[in-house]
Amino acid sequence: MTFIVRQIARTADGREIVRPQTFAAGPIGIGREADSDIHLPDLAVTLRHAEIREAGPGRIEIAATSGLPVDVNGRSTMRETIDVARGANIRIGSHMLTVAAGESDERGATIISVERVGALSEASEARDEQRAFSLAGVAPGRRATAWALAIAVLALFLAWPLWSFFTNHQPADGARREVAFHADQMWSSGRLSLAHANLENDCKACHVKPGEAVRDEACAACHGGVHGHADPLRLAVAKPQPGAGAKAQRAVAGMFGIPEGRCVACHVEHEGAKTMPVTEQRFCSDCHGGMDQRLTDTKVLNASDFGRDHPQFRPAVATNPGDRPIVQRLSLDARPLEDNGLKFPHDIHLAANGGVAAMARTMKVEQGFGDSLVCADCHVPDSTGARFQPVSMEKDCQMCHSLAFDRVGDTVRTLRHGDPRQVVADLRAFYRSTGPVAPINLDGMARRRPGEAMMLRTSAAFNQAAALRPARADQAIRAAFSEGGACFDCHAVTPPTSLAAADWGVVPVRLPQRYMAKGWFDHKSHAGESCESCHAARKSATAADVLLPGIATCRACHGGEDAAKAVPSSCAMCHDYHMDGQAPAMVRSMRGREAGARPWRGPQAAGGS
């Protein structure tokens, strides 16, 4: 069998150069060795890589001779028989040997075309130079990355939260969405305040309708009992005329359907998991500063800053005690005189020396008094610490101001405090049921002078005295209700309606529990101060003195919100917009910080308000 080997090379412009070589018979050696029959200058080819020989009529065999396989028709093999008529592609290294049967002149011969098909090296491979030297080949495509990232962002931060919103069905029983991860929380601009911690991630609790700004109804769902500030009409009048900026803001807000004066205008949320920020001073001062100019009939005085623009305190002073009390708000500047029905000189009671102090010293053990009385002996803080328990006769006065009038055995009988008619009755009963002291000579055991005369005289005198004794009650009653008497010492006494009557009365005492109901003063917060630093009780000789400090005293420490004082104080420290008898928001939030804030538990827990 004849073998015709055609070495094919290509010029730079792609033209083929064929160098044929005829071998009369096999075997034909293939290798990198220069004297190989088929010389393959290819480093992937061993020096003597394979051999081709005849294998019967029309068939040849290729056998690897160096231990490295050859590739016949895509199959790696060490030995393969090839039907020449059908042909084959033999790949060795970067070279392709194509086996075919010869035609016409070459009929009967086996044609082996040899051509390099792989590049000599990686660097030699044809490539787009611009692209090869740029990052395009090694970095992910910009366009593809852009699309992928944009779609990922939209899927994660738009579609997922939306899905979370539309699958969030509020239970009808008012139950809350559980506090857990919900995709729409990725839209939350910040944690809710501690007061609303249980609403965290329950977006729909406030954002009821998509696209609609939070409405007050959402707040009222829980905060149903919140006290408004004032008559809305008067509020509207009290508001200052909006400037151009405010008008423009209103106009824009109106365009977006945001109503004016919403709860959230002051109560800002999503500011972090802390106590809700205290409303700023200017939210108050914009109306209350110069309010009399707009709301001309108001009784509320102008105030815009505690340090600079705040009226003197006007405590509620009782000017007429009794059944028809008159309580007036009077400025401390006017030095108002209080008449609460009680006579009580603080100076005598607080004096370091004197009768009161001497008496207090006798009760050191049983009452816990010191060398003299101090404020706390009578004024005991209430459970909140903000104010004091009411002073009471029984608790705070009676240990000294005894109402005892009789003793039966070991039991001391006292007049009933607070009920003049009982006092009168008890005194009458006392004189009715007790006789005068029996003279010694009426006693059977007594020594006496001889004769009956003296005894009879004494007996007669005693009988007369005994008969007249009940009448002595009137005298005792009068004494008790008159100057120097037990009642008169402390109380305003109303005399009997007629000379014969004994309907003495005592004007009811009305001690104020709060002088300043419109504001808030927290004694506990001032525990570091002494009582005397504000209350000039040691110098007060009469209960008519209103022992409240004036605003100047407060201003020693307190100034406005931005004052350079020890305690910058915004309005909310003493006043509440939604006045409800509770401490103002700022005090509550300070307390909350002290005691670990207590979140709002919803209307049920709060007693339905």
Place this chain on the structure above:
Amino acid sequence: MATRGARPLDAGGAAQHEGFLRYRGYRWLKLALAISLAAILIYAFHDARSRPNGGSWYGYTLGTIGAGLILWLTLLGVRKRAMTRGRWSLKAWTSAHVYLGLSLVVIGTLHTGFQFGWNVHTLAYALMMIVIISGIYGIAVYSTLPRVLSANRGETTQAQMLDNLRQLDRQLHEAAQPLGQRHAEIVRMSLDDDPFGGGLIARLTGRYPKCGTRAAQEAIRIETGPRPAIGDDALERIDVLLERKEAALARIRQHLKLKALLEIWLYVHVPLTFALIAALFAHIFSVFFYW
């Protein structure tokens, strides 16, 4: 108008190259500074109820300006495909892009009111900042690296560098022909190593720890090391060739590294811009959805 384009010696300006950074005496820089300063001043003195916040009137204003600016800045990608001259030339546009883009740092940051969290709003801000920072990086490398690049390249072009490498490969191939298979395999380690391979990290760092040429040279030197150099050793010749190839590769790789450093910012700047626009949309949508 007739004289337009016919004033090549106009006031000594035209001959000197004016880059987009210095365009018209830093016109856009001045404008951007003025905008930023105004934004900061208003922020400092505006009446922010409770506290500065993206939801205040000023917050919404800054947000609107910022969003508009981002969209306009993105349009450079469209605009750059059409080069024109004049007031709205591409150069002017690029200059405005750079400086107004920088002022977005101020506008965007003030818009946040310095309130950040793990949410879509901060995501949009973070993406914006990454895009801006990558842009700053881009400007920095554009103004420094081309000089280094041409210094490294010398007088050769990319094509010449590659041809040099191919030439060396041919010589290596040639020189390795008489070698036995074991040695031929060593040479193939170098030939089969793709000079453009190695991936993104290798491109950016210029470090190719799996370099076939170096491995080949090490293997060859283990072979030739103990033998005296008699001058007629094929392996010695290959060693020399490999050393030359490594030098050529070093230059190409430095070139590739510089080019990668020059280009990489666009692979951040552009895709993240689109991520930013998506996040911006989600941000705005969510604000008005939970309003």
